[in-house]
Amino acid sequence: MPELPEVETIVRALRPVLCGQIPIKITCLKSKILRSTEAWTDFLNHPVTDIARKGKLILIKTPPYVWLIHLRMTGQLWWQHKNTPLPAHTYLIINMKNTKYELRYADVRQFGYWQIVHESKLSNIPFLQKLGPDALNITPSLLEKQLQKKRTAIKTLLLNQQCLAGLGNIYSDEALWLSGIHPLTPANLLRSHQIKKLARAICKSLQRGLLLKGSSIRDYLHPDGSKGLYQKHRLVYAREGLACMRCQTPIRRIKIQGRSSCFCPQCQKLPES
Numbered sequence: 001m002p003e004l005p006e007v008e009t010i011v012r013a014l015r016p017v018l019c020g021q022i023p024i025k026i027t028c029l030k031s032k033i034l035r036s037t038e039a040w041t042d043f044l045n046h047p048v049t050d051i052a053r054k055g056k057l058i059l060i061k062t063p064p065y066v067w068l069i070h071l072r073m074t075g076q077l078w079w080q081h082k083n084t085p086l087p088a089h090t091y092l093i094i095n096m097k098n099t100k101y102e103l104r105y106a107d108v109r110q111f112g113y114w115q116i117v118h119e120s121k122l123s124n125i126p127f128l129q130k131l132g133p134d135a136l137n138i139t140p141s142l143l144e145k146q147l148q149k150k151r152t153a154i155k156t157l158l159l160n161q162q163c164l165a166g167l168g169n170i171y172s173d174e175a176l177w178l179s180g181i182h183p184l185t186p187a188n189l190l191r192s193h194q195i196k197k198l199a200r201a202i203c204k205s206l207q208r209g210l211l212l213k214g215s216s217i218r219d220y221l222h223p224d225g226s227k228g229l230y231q232k233h234r235l236v237y238a239r240e241g242l243a244c245m246r247c248q249t250p251i252r253r254i255k256i257q258g259r260s261s262c263f264c265p266q267c268q269k270l271p272e273s
């Protein structure tokens with residue numbers, strides 16, 4: 001699943017090519033992918049002024065409309081010449097004025113979707129209303145506030161987009177390993193110095209992910225089809241049985257609320273309650 005660094009990498013790649021383009025035609029090959037209460041034709045012929053990210057969500061701004069793109073598990077955006085064969089599982093194609101390139105959306109598992117809304121209604125979207133602070137800019141005091149009085153396992157909270165927006169399984173495992181915190185630690189048992197360390201580790205792991213242009217472990221690709229490099233430099237994620245890079249203890253994997261979590265049993269000890 002694309003997380004903050006993967007989504008931000010896509011946004012940075014698309015910004016220079018999409019800004020100024022004028023969408024003139026939408027072809028939707030799977031109706032559940034495009035959700036809108038308004039007529040599709042209304043969205044066309046408004047130039048793209050910006051492309052942004054909120055958590056793992058992509059926002060293409062074509063005032064007075066905003067196109068919200070939820071990639072979810074396997075959504076992929078492609079910017080390709082119209083003569084290039086369509087990537088497998090392409091369900092949306094957006095043609096632009098005066099260019100032979102088009103924006104394509106492919107999604108093997110079809111959990112992702114596009115929502116097109118009038119900008120005046122943006123603040124009514126429940127997903128956006130509930131979204132927590134962006135993980136890339138999290139400060140120790142803000143993280144402390146988000147975790148306050150919660151007995152939930154820290155790993156579960158880090159994955160909760162209402163607590164913190166942008167983290168998924170990869171970078172939350174990395175941040176917990178960097179800060180020496182066991183993924184099952186109840187958040188209310190974390191001490192101030194640990195939260196401080198964790199906030200720094202979250203930013204550091206996301207920055208590493210950005211620098212390496214994301215992680216192409218499964219379906220994630222850049223809009224030109226190239227791969228991210230993070231999977232070659234991961235610290236603990238998906239390293240079950242391999243030696244911890246700090247202490248050589250074999251990395252363990254456990255399931256927490258259905259999501260797997262890799263950690264070092266030596267560097268990341270559960271506090272005694």
Ligand SMILES: [Zn+2]
Nearest residue numbers: 244247264267
């Ligand atoms: Zn270790």
